[in-house]
Amino acid sequence: MNPKRPIDDATDALIKVTLPGHAAAGIPGVVHSMGPALAQLGPRRTLALFTSMNQKEGFDCMSCAWPDPESRKTLEFCENGAKAVIWEATPITVPSSFWAEHPVDELATKSEYWLGQQGRLIEPVYKAAGDDHYRPVSWDEAFALAGAALRGLDSPHQAAFYTSGRASNEAAFAYQLFVRAFGTNNLPDCSNMCHESTGTALSEVIGIGKSTVSYDDFERADLIIVMGQNPGTNHPRMLTALEDAKRAGATIVSVNPLPEAGLQRYKNPQTVRGMIGKGTTLADQFLQIRLGGDMALLQALSKRVLEAEAARPGTVLDQAFLAEHCVGLDELAAHLAQLDEAEVLAATGLTGAEIDELADRYIRAERVIITWAMGVTQHKKAVAGIKEIVNLLLLRGNIGKPGAGASPIRGHSNVQGDRTMGIWERMPDSFLDALAREFPFEPPREHGVDAVQGIQAMQRGDIKVWVSLGGNFVGAISDTAAAESAMRGTDLTVQISTKLNRSHAVTGKAALILPTLGRTEIDRQASGVQFVTVEDSVCAVHASRGRVEPVAPNLLSEVAIVSRLARATLGETSGIDWEGFESDYDVIRDHIAAVVPGCADYNEKVRRSEGFVLPNGPRDSRTFPTAVGKAILTVNELERVECPPGRLLLQTLRSHDQFNTTIYSRNDRYRGIKKGRDVVFVNPDDLDELGLDDGQHVDVFSEWPGQPDRELRGMRIVAYPTARGCAAAYFPEANVLIPLASTAEGSNTPVSKAVVVRLEPARTVG
C-alpha cells in the first residue's frame, strides 16, 4: 500500500452523465467507503479508525454535525464520514521539496481536488512578501513572524480571526480569548455563511439560536418535514433516524427544488433489507418547490391551519400553549387573512392541492419536527422564512414536547460548539462580562466583522492580517474574484490547516501555513494524552479522543498553536496561563465552566461516557428567553423572488463526493455525474424553452441591478428534473456568480440559493 500524490490536475474531458439515482447508501455506499479506505489507509489503520469513529471512547467525525444515538452500532459512521476520515488520516504528506517545486501562482491554477490530494501538511512554511514560494520554517520562527505582524498593527481591529467549524471547543475558547485579549471582536466564522440566518431568527422568536429537539425526538415524531436539506449527502446518518421514525409510524415530507435520492429511498447498509432488499421509502410526499418559495409555502400552511381552526374551533390550534407561552397570534392571523393564494402558487411553483395535502398532514399530526439547512438559510428572506417555520410550529404547540420541534441541522462537526464558546463577532455583553470576571483584561465591546464584512474591510484596506483557524475562507465565501483580490491585498495571511486548499494559494503579500493535528490523531501534551470536546446539532457535548499516531512528529495541536500564537503576540505578561492551556486542556475547560452558560462542572460532565446536553429553555421547559419572555409569532411581508423571462433561478450545491469546499472526487453518484464538476443542471422543459440542449456547453451569467454581470464559463448542461425555472451548479465553482453585497436581510449570510442567471452558448468550452 503506497498511495501517491496525483501530479496532473483533473478536467471534465472524461465526464460521463447517466440518469440520477433514486436510493442512497446500500452496497455502493459500502464500496465507496471501504474501497478507498483499504487502498489509502491499509487494513490496520482502517480498522482502528472505523471502529472508534463516533464511539463513546473514540473520536468525533470531523464532517457534519449529525448527533450520535445513545446506543452506538459497532460501525457508527456513514460513507461521507468515512471519506472525511480517509481524507484526513491519509499517510500521504506534502514533502519539503513540494514548496520549491510549486510556486504559489501555480498552486492558484490548481483545483480544490488537486490541492486536497497533495497530502497532509507536516511542517510550518512561510511565503515572504515579494516571494512566490513558500519555504519551510521552524515553529519558533513562524510564531515570531505572526506575533510581530500582529503587534506591528496600528490597531487590533486591523486583524481578523476566522474559524471553521472543525475547531474543537477547547481551541475555540482559547482562540476567542486570545483575540479578545488582543483587543478585537473580529471573529468571523463559517456559521456566518451557513446557519447565521437560523441563529438570528430563532434567537429573536424563541430566545435560543439552536435546535429544540433531541435525537430521540425523531423516533417519536408523527410528521417530519425536511426543508432545503439533502441529508443523503450532507448528514447521511440522519437517514437512519428517518428510517427509524418511519418504522415507528412517522410520515416524512421533503420540500426541495431537487428530487434528492437520499429522501426517496434509503438502503441502510447495516440492515439486510438495505443490503439486498429494496431498503426503505422515506418521503411520503415530495414538494418540488421553486427556489425562494419556502416562506410563501409556510405562510400558506399556517393560513390553512388557522382556517381549519375557524371551521372547527378549539380542535386545531393548541390554544392553551398559545395563551401561556406565545404572543402575536392575532396579528399573524390578520396578516395571513390577506395572503393571496395566487401569489403563493406563483412563488412556490406548487399546486393548491399539494399544499392542502401537507397542511392536512400537519393538522393530523400531534408531534411535528421541521428540519432545515442551506436551502432555507441562504436566501434574501431567510430570516423571515425561518420565523415562518416557527410560526407554523407554535400554532399547534410543536415546540417543547416530545417528538416535536425546530431542528436546523448543522453542516460542520463543531460549528455550533464554536459559537457556544464565544466565536462570534457580536457576543452578548453577558458573555463578555463573564470573560472580564474570569480574566485580567477588559474585553472589547465594539462588534467585529462577520465573513462578508471581513472581505469588505479588506477591500477598504482596514484589515491587514487575516488568521484562519482551519477552513478555506476564500473558497467558501461568495464573489470569488472580489474575495481573492481582497485577500491578496492584505499584508499577512495565517492558515492553521491539515491539508492544502485554495486559501493557501490565494494569500496576503506574506503568508504562513501552520500544520495541525487531525481529529483522528492522538494529542500528547506535557500532562499526557488530551481529549477535546465538541457540540452537535442537538446541543449534545461530548469528548473526542484521537486514535492513531500523528502522521508526522512535528505537528502541533490547534490548542498548542493558538496558545503559542497568543504568547508570541501578547507576550508573557497577559496574565493568562497559555502554557497551562497547552499542557493540560482541563485548565481551559475549568475556564469554560466559569464563563460559558450551561457549562458549569464542564470537566466532570464531559468525562461522562455520554457527555451532557446543554440547557435549552424552549426544549426543556417551554421557557422562551426572548425580549418579551414568550415565543413570538411574527408577521413577515411575503416577497416573491422575481425571475425575468428567459432567465433561470440558480442554486449552488454540493456533490455527493464533497464536504464544504473539500472535493473527495469529481463524481456525484446520486445525480449521475462521473468525472466532472463543470456542469449546470437544468429542467428539460426549460431547455426546450431556452432553445438549449442537454450536453451543450454554455456560459452562465448572473445578473444584478446596477452591477456588471458575473460569469462562469464553459459549463456543460445536464438535463435534470429540477423544479421548473430553477437550475443548480456546484459550489465553490459557482460562488463567482454571487456578489458580496447579495446577502440575507438580518443575518448577512451570502444568498446563494436564488441567483438570477442567463445561459448563453459557450464562447469557449471548459
Ligand code: SF4
Ligand atoms: S452523518 Fe455526519 S457526523 Fe455522522 S458519520 Fe456521516 S458525516 Fe460524519
